[in-house]
Amino acid sequence: xxxxxxxxxxxxxxxxxxxxxxxxxxxxxxxxxxxxxxxxxxxxxxxxxxxxxxxxxxxxxxxxxxxxxxxxxxxxxxxxxxxxxxxxxxxxxxxxxxxxxxxxxxxxxxxxxxxxxxxxxxxxxxxxxxxxxxxxxxxxxxxxxxxxxxxxxxxxxxxxxxxxxxxxxxxxxxxxxxxxxxxxxxxxxxxxxxxxxxxxxxxxxxxxxxxxxxxxxxxxxxxxxxxxxxxxxxxxxxxxxxxxxxxxxxxxxxxxxxxxxxxxxxxxxxxxxxxxxxxxxxxxxxxxxxxxxxxxxxxxxxxxxxxxxxxxxxxxxxxxxxxxxxxxxxxxxxxxxxxxxxxxxxxxxxxxxxxxxxxxxxxxxxxxxxxxxxxxxxxxxxxxxxxxxxxxxxxxxxxxxxxxxxxxxxxxxxxxxxxxxxxxxxxxxxxxxxxxxxxxxxxxxxxxxxxxxxxxxxxxxxxxxxxxxxxxxxxxx
Amino acid sequence: xxxxxxxxxxxxxxxxxxxxxxxxxxxxxxxxxxxxxxxxxxxxxxxxxxxxxxxxxxxxxxxxxxxxxxxxxxxxxxxxxxxxxxxxxxxxxxxxxxxxxxxxxxxxxxxxxxxxxxxxxxxxxxxxxxxxxxxxxxxxxxxxxxxxxxxxxxxxxxxxxxxxxxxxxxxxxxxxxxxxxxxxxxxxxxxxxxxxxxxxxxxxxxxxxxxxxxxxxxxxxxxxxxxxxxxxxxxxxxxxxxxxxxxxxxxxxxxxxxxxxxxxxxxxxxxxxxxxxxxxxxxxxxxxxxxxxxxxxxxxxxxxxxxxxxxxxxxxxxxxxxx
Numbered sequence: 115x116x117x118x119x120x121x122x123x124x125x126x127x128x129x130x131x132x133x134x135x136x137x138x139x140x141x142x143x144x145x146x147x148x149x150x151x152x153x154x155x156x157x158x159x160x161x162x163x164x165x166x167x168x169x170x171x172x173x174x175x176x177x178x179x180x181x182x183x184x185x186x187x188x189x190x191x192x193x194x195x196x197x198x199x200x201x202x203x204x205x206x207x208x209x210x211x212x213x214x215x216x217x218x219x220x221x222x223x224x225x226x227x228x229x230x231x232x233x234x235x236x237x238x239x240x241x242x243x244x245x246x247x248x249x250x251x252x253x254x255x256x257x258x259x260x261x262x263x264x265x266x267x268x269x270x271x272x273x274x275x276x277x278x279x280x281x282x283x284x285x286x287x288x289x290x291x292x293x294x295x296x297x298x299x300x301x302x303x304x305x306x307x308x309x310x311x312x313x314x315x316x317x318x319x320x321x322x323x324x325x326x327x328x329x330x331x332x333x334x335x336x337x338x339x340x341x342x343x344x345x346x347x348x349x350x351x352x353x354x355x356x357x358x359x360x361x362x363x364x365x366x367x368x369x370x371x372x373x374x375x376x377x378x379x380x381x382x383x384x385x386x387x388x389x390x391x392x393x394x395x396x397x398x399x400x401x402x403x404x405x406x407x408x409x410x411x412x413x414x415x416x417x418x419x420x421x422x423x424x425x426x427x428x429x430x431x432x433x434x435x436x437x438x439x440x441x442x443x444x445x446x447x448x449x450x451x452x453x454x455x456x457x458x459x460x461x462x463x464x465x466x467x468x469x470x471x472x473x474x475x476x477x478x479x480x481x482x483x484x485x486x487x488x489x490x491x492x493x494x495x496x497x498x499x500x501x502x503x504x505x506x507x508x509x510x511x512x513x514x515x516x517x518x519x520x521x522x523x524x525x526x527x528x529x530x531x532x533x534x535x536x537x538x539x540x541x542x543x544x545x546x547x548x549x550x551x552x553x554x555x556x557x558x559x560x561x562x563x564x565x566x567x568x569x570x571x572x573x574x575x576x577x578x579x580x581x582x583x584x585x586x587x588x589x590x591x
Numbered sequence: 592x593x594x595x596x597x598x599x600x601x602x603x604x605x606x607x608x609x610x611x612x613x614x615x616x617x618x619x620x621x622x623x624x625x626x627x628x629x630x631x632x633x634x635x636x637x638x639x640x641x642x643x644x645x646x647x648x649x650x651x652x653x654x655x656x657x658x659x660x661x662x663x664x665x666x667x668x669x670x671x672x673x674x675x676x677x678x679x680x681x682x683x684x685x686x687x688x689x690x691x692x693x694x695x696x697x698x699x700x701x702x703x704x705x706x707x708x709x710x711x712x713x714x715x716x717x718x719x720x721x722x723x724x725x726x727x728x729x730x731x732x733x734x735x736x737x738x739x740x741x742x743x744x745x746x747x748x749x750x751x752x753x754x755x756x757x758x759x760x761x762x763x764x765x766x767x768x769x770x771x772x773x774x775x776x777x778x779x780x781x782x783x784x785x786x787x788x789x790x791x792x793x794x795x796x797x798x799x800x801x802x803x804x805x806x807x808x809x810x811x812x813x814x815x816x817x818x819x820x821x822x823x824x825x826x827x828x829x830x831x832x833x834x835x836x837x838x839x840x841x842x843x844x845x846x847x848x849x850x851x852x853x854x855x856x857x858x859x860x861x862x863x864x865x866x867x868x869x870x871x872x873x874x875x876x877x878x879x880x881x882x883x884x885x886x887x888x889x890x891x892x893x894x895x896x897x898x899x900x901x902x903x904x905x906x907x908x909x910x911x912x913x914x
Binding site: 117118119120121122123228232383384385386387388391392431440441537557558 | 625626627628630631632634635641642643644645646647648649651652655834865869870874877
């Protein structure tokens with residue numbers, strides 16, 4: 115060896131024992147689907163079948179909602195401090211099992227172990243700890259003297275942060291006294307089912323948490339179910355629209371956290387090296403499978419060449435490959451369908467005249483992979499500047515003045531997040547007041563904390579998750 | 592490395608000579624460098640710290656780290672005997688394995704240069720001497736230059752000078768520049784490492800400016816610290832200096848080295864610094880010609896880890912020499 119190459123450093127799979135088949139978690143027990151249907155979940159990095167999972171139909175959704183309904187009176191009547199004890203216990207168990215859960219998440223989702231270990235799992239536990247603390251303090255949260263839970267919450271989550279999105283949904287729902295039926299995404303059901311086992315281990319009363327696995331039809335049956343009082347969805351804007359139509363005119367309360375096309379805005383006085391890191395983290399974190407990803411780079415023209423050179427140099431050091439390798443920066447695309455969507459949109463980018471660039475990078479021969487990609491010469495009219503790609507693809511646009519930056523950043527039907535990079539504090543505040551986005555990061559990007567509310571404007575959805583604000587979605591307030 | 596000609600300014604920074612034409616011009620230039628976001632810099636260093644260096648890459652990195660060491664003793668209690676012992680250690684670090692590479696240099700105070708030169712004759716190991724009233728640098732310029740000339744005359748291959756932090760912090764950049772350039776000249780053919788003393792500069796913005804100032808004035812290396820103050824080399828401040836040498840080469844074509852000194856004691860630390868070099872400045876800097884680790888106790892930890900990789904068992908501190 116004459117150069118400093120990093121030898122493979124794979125995290126051991128031995129810490130996780132994946133059963134060959136998994137049932138639905140209903141009323142505190144695992145059971146097969148009523149009609150016996152199953153589907154397979156694969157590792158996107160290798161296309162290896164990891165397990166068979168029960169495919170819930172209407173009868174199973176019915177049973178799960180009934181179990182949640184039956185558990186609701188006792189659960190909601192518990193003193194908040196008692197509910198808090200269960201949540202603290204779950205949070206500690208999540209920490210104890212964090213290595214196992216991180217490996218399982220990486221296998222099922224394709225994200226690098228560095229991220230599941232250092233980002234997902236710590237945030238998952240932190241979310242449960244945070245809402246455990248609220249459980250006995252709800253009367254001080256600003257939603258009235260004795261805020262009441264809504265009842266049974268139907269929760270449908272995406273595949274990009276399977277366990278973290280579960281935590282965002284389940285922790286506040288339980289803290290406020292609701293019971294839940296959660297449907298994980300079709301391609302990433304395993305950590306939610308492992309979480310169900312943790313609920314059993316924590317002694318959580320049967321029926322308080324129910325997990326039904328399946329596809330879009332399962333989700334539709336769940337959100338359309340008569341016995342549901344609350345619907346919470348994170349996922350695509352298209353499905354979000356369908357859910358809003360289903361729920362319209364019913365008693366069900368709805369929160370939607372949908373797509374985004376966030377602008378990461380770099381001014382010429384920005385801390386450039388850190389801005390480059392922030393841009394990389396903004397779009398290549400989790401393979402760009404992030405609803406708040408900084409997928410549009412808006413850079414001031416006077417510094418555009420310098421920034422792009424630095425960005426390309428940095429992209430060339432990204433390590434793409436085996437998600438279980440501790441030195442991997444960018445893992446596998448979650449599914450063949452998502453890969454096809456990314457390929458279609460990037461092809462459109464080239465066809466419309468934008469210039470495509472990727473660093474030299476060898477992709478594995480099996481599994482679903484896409485090299486980190488940059489488009490320059492992008493205009494507001496290009497599809498790669500308007501549509502959510504949900505992959506490791508960055509569109510670069512330029513601006514000349516702060517007004518133009520605001521106008522371009524806001525020129526999207528979405529409004530989930532934005533980033534501002536400048537050393538000038540007053541400009542950060544000036545921009546933040548004008549950007550239509552639910553979350554605005556300054557001199558950083560993709561930073562999450564359970565105490566901070568998260569949510570969007572317009573086609574990015576409504577309602578907030580996280581923080582004190584996140585309680586409101588589950589209270590009759 | 593020493594075959595390169597001495598590089599007095601303005602040849603030190605081709606294309607940037609005009610920025611040192613006046614105090615005002617230099618100030619404008621240094622203050623025009625991009626700012627550093629401390630949170631972001633710390634986060635990047637912490638992420639790189641999670642790189643996992645195993646098996647063949649660990650063996651490679653341990654040997655490289657040994658070859659990059661400036662094995663150092665800078666104590667009031669130093670004696671010729673201590674220095675000779677250190678020189679022997681640097682030349683053959685592990686008596687049980689003669690394949691162990693030698694260190695890059697032995698670093699001593701100026702009055703012990705003669706001893707070190709004699710002890711190292713024929714080994715190819717460089718003699719580095721601190722100078723310019725190290726570590727505080729609080730002496731008249733003539734004294735600092737005389738200090739430097741004496742060390743070079745006694746045979747030092749490399750001079751580790753300290754910058755005038757007082758002048759730097761009070762904004763007298765040209766004074767700092769001129770002093771470095773004067774020491775550069777006094778070095779003659781010897782290599783100049785310029786110690787910024789990051790712990791006293793305190794902010795990352797100041798460290799970036801001082802890095803550029805030293806490079807403009809002709810530094811062959813920029814060095815984090817003396818090892819004599821509370822904060823010495825840290826992963827983020829070294830990462831920042833690696834960005835500076837990378838950017839300086841892109842701007843001028845001249846490559847400058849980096850030396851991280853003080854507080855680097857374990858193999859894990861040393862490997863983390865090599866990762867910083869590899870992923871910031873790049874592989875061009877991964878050689879003793881362009882990156883050094885100023886350390887003393889680090890060497891024995893590297894040797895213990897090297898033995899463990901070689902034999903499969905960890906034998907402990909009694910199986911390496913105490914010098």
